[in-house]
Amino acid sequence: MSATENKPAAAWFGSDNRKLLIQEYGIFLAFLLLAFILSVSNEYFLTAGNISNVLLQTSINGVLAIGMTFVILTRGIDLSVGSVVALAGMVAASLATTSATAGVAGGPYPAFVAFAAGILVGLACGMVVGVIVSRFSVPAFVATLGMLSAARGMTLIYGGGRPVPALIPDFRWLGTGNIIGIPMPVVVLAVVFIASWWVLNRTRFGRYIYAVGGNPHAAVTSGINVTRIKFAVYCISGALAGLAGMILAARTGSGLPQAGVAYELDAIAAVVIGGTSLSGGVGRVTGTLIGALIIGVMNNGLDLLGIESYYQQVLKGALIVGAVMLDQKRNQGA
Numbered sequence: 001m002s003a004t005e006n007k008p009a010a011a012w013f014g015s016d017n018r019k020l021l022i023q024e025y026g027i028f029l030a031f032l033l034l035a036f037i038l039s040v041s042n043e044y045f046l047t048a049g050n051i052s053n054v055l056l057q058t059s060i061n062g063v064l065a066i067g068m069t070f071v072i073l074t075r076g077i078d079l080s081v082g083s084v085v086a087l088a089g090m091v092a093a094s095l096a097t098t099s100a101t102a103g104v105a106g107g108p109y110p111a112f113v114a115f116a117a118g119i120l121v122g123l124a125c126g127m128v129v130g131v132i133v134s135r136f137s138v139p140a141f142v143a144t145l146g147m148l149s150a151a152r153g154m155t156l157i158y159g160g161g162r163p164v165p166a167l168i169p170d171f172r173w174l175g176t177g178n179i180i181g182i183p184m185p186v187v188v189l190a191v192v193f194i195a196s197w198w199v200l201n202r203t204r205f206g207r208y209i210y211a212v213g214g215n216p217h218a219a220v221t222s223g224i225n226v227t228r229i230k231f232a233v234y235c236i237s238g239a240l241a242g243l244a245g246m247i248l249a250a251r252t253g254s255g256l257p258q259a260g261v262a263y264e265l266d267a268i269a270a271v272v273i274g275g276t277s278l279s280g281g282v283g284r285v286t287g288t289l290i291g292a293l294i295i296g297v298m299n300n301g302l303d304l305l306g307i308e309s310y311y312q313q314v315l316k317g318a319l320i321v322g323a324v325m326l327d328q329k330r331n332q333g334a
Contacts (some may be wrong), residue, residue, distance in 0.1 A: 006279075017180075018320035020128075025196060026275075027162055027273070027274055027275055027287050027290050027291065027294075028076075028290060030294065031293060031297070032299055034294060034298065034301070035297060036293050037241050037301075037303035038297065038300075038304070038305075041301070041305060042301065042304045043272075044304060045300075045301060045304060048296075050269065050300065050304075052183065052296055053212070053300065054296050054300045055185075055186045055189075055296075056185055057185055057285075057296045057299065057300065058189070058292050058293055058295070058296035059150050059185035059186050059188065059189040059247065060085075060185065060244045060247055060248055060263075061263070061266045061270060061295065061296065062189045062192075062193070062241065062270070062288075062289060062292040062293075063188065063189055063192050063240050063243055063244045063269060064081050064194055064241060064244050064264075064266070064267040065145070065243060065266075065267040065268075065270035065271050065274075065288050065289075065291065066193060066196050066240060066285055066288055066289070067081065067236055067237035067238075067239070067240030067267075067290045068081065068237060068264075068267045068268060068270075068288075069196070069214065069271050069274075069276055069283060069285050069288045070196070070200075070209060070233040070237060071140070071233050071234060071236075071237050072201075072213075072237045072268075072271050072272075072277075072278060072280070072283065073194075073206070073209050073210060073213045073215045073233070073276060073280060073281065074209060074212045074229065074230055074233050074280055075212075075213050075279065075280030075281075076131070076133065076140040076230065076233065076234070076280075077140045077141055077143040077144060077268070077278075078144045078234065078237045078238075078264065079141065079147075079148050079178065079210075079264050080125065080129060080144040080145075080147035080148040080151055080238075080241075080264070081147050081151070081237060081241040081260075081263060081264045081267055082148070082149035082260035082261060082262060082263035082264045082265075083147070083148045083150075083155065083260060084122050084125045084126075084147070084151050084238055084242060084245065085121075085122075085154040085241050085242075085244050085245035085248060085259055085260030085263055086125070086151070086152065086155045086245065086256070086257060086259040086260040086261075087121055087125070087151045087152075087154055087158070087245070087257070088097070088118040088119075088121040088122045088242035088243075088244075088245035088246060089118065089157045089245035089246060089249035089255045089259055089260075090155050090156065090158055090159050090164060090245075090249075090255040090256075090257060090259075091117050091118060091255075092114040092115065092117050092118030092121075092123045092171070092242075092245070092246045092249060092255070093114070093116040093164040093167055093171075093200065093249045093254060093255025094110060094159070094164050095107055095108070095109045095113055095159070096108050096109065096114035096167050096168050096170075097164050097165065097166050097167055097168070097255075098166045098167075098168060099165055099166045100194055102159070102162065102163075102164040102165065103164070104106070105281075108116070108168050109182055110170070111168065111170035111171045111173070111174075114171055114246070115171075115246060118242045118243065118245055118246040119239055119242045119243060119246075120240040120242070121242050121245075122239045122240070122241045122242020122243065122245065123235055123238050123239040123242065124238070125147060125238045125239075125242075126150055126234045126235040126236065126237055126238020126239060127231075127234070127235055127238065127307050128147065128231065129144055129147050129234045129238065130231035130232070130233075130234035130235055130238075131231065133229065133230055133231075133234060134195065134226075134227045134228075134230040134231040134234075136247070147263065148264070154196060155257050156257050159255065159257050161257055162257070163166045163254045163256050163257065164249075164254055164255035165253070165254045166315070167249065167250065167253055167255075171246075171249075171250055171308070172185070172250045172253060173250070174246060174247055174250040175247050175248070175249070175250025175251030176250065176251065184212070185247050185251065187250075188243070188247060188250035190241055192240065192243070193289055194284065196285045197216050197286065200284075200285055203307070205229075205232070207245075208224050208229050208239035209229060210231065210281050210282075211224055211281075212224060212226050212229045212280075212281075213268065213279075213280030213281035213282075214280060214281030215281070229288075244263075245259070245260065248260070248326050263331060266295060268293040268320070269291070269295060269316060269319065269320045269323075270288055270294075271283070271288050271291060272291070272320055272323045272324055272327070273291035273294055273295070273319055273320070273323045274286075274287030274288040274290055274291030274292075275287040275291075275323075275327075276288060277327050278324065278327060279327070294319075295316065295319075298315065298316070298319075299312055300314070302315075
């Protein structure tokens with residue numbers, strides 16, 4: 001029998017192992033604990049209808065948060081995603097509406113045309129930010145704050161400050177349809193999650209993202225094109241914001257100029273709560289998904305318990321600050 005097999009069982013629960021377990025699985029345990037508390041507190045929480053509602057509410061923030069994960073892993077931030085959601089949703093909706101006054105001449109166009117337009121609008125916004133951050137070395141906070149304002153302004157200009165109603169059924173299917181009983185927004189989130197997990201964990205591009213976030217100078221020395229990587233992650237974030245904008249428009253049945261307000265805060269919260277370090281180079285898209293679910297479950301549970309939305313904002317802020325404090329403590333102890 002090997003020495004490892006003779007190792008006392010208690011040794012596996014030493015302080016170092018406990019810290020490792022908390023770091024690796026703490027977010028999952030927190031999610032399970034929250035779900036358990038809410039299920040005990042309210043009999044409707046674990047019903048099929050409510051679980052479906054939670055997943056639907058989480059889908060848009062989950063897509064945004066996954067895009068945000070790519071950015072934060074490189075030590076960046078994207079404050080523009082909420083405004084990009086509104087702009088992409090408005091443009092896509094204008095191509096898929098039967099309204100003669102709100103639509104584009106010759107419309108409505110096929111749903112795939114509207115979908116492509118929404119993705120391209122988000123991608124274009126991400127490209128602009130990516131160039132500003134990567135080529136001109138403008139701090140991401142400043143560049144994306146500028147895009148936040150610019151994209152919101154373009155949304156209001158494009159739609160004249162009015163919503164775009166009467167969307168065609170094929171477009172609305174993205175937000176209200178289902179595949180084998182699974183709501184389409186949830187299917188989209190699952191596809192985005194799987195693709196992102198594969199990119200970050202199984203591709204050279206994913207390894208480069210972690211390298212750039214972990215130590216940009218060492219990445220340059222290793223021959224990694226840091227400028228290209230930074231440009232790419234903002235493109236990904238923008239494209240996913242465009243996708244989220246179309247899901248929102250399809251769910252609500254119209255493109256809304258005020259859509260996406262403060263969505264960037266929920267996305268950042270999901271990423272940080274999920275364990276991705278604001279210092280870059282550390283984090284997992286799995287943790288981001290659980291972070292988004294925690295926010296969705298928390299909001300839903302507090303609604304079921306009759307707690308006002310104002311208190312939900314306070315609790316969400318406390319969660320963000322607490323997650324950042326834990327991250328700082330972990331970095332100091334590393």
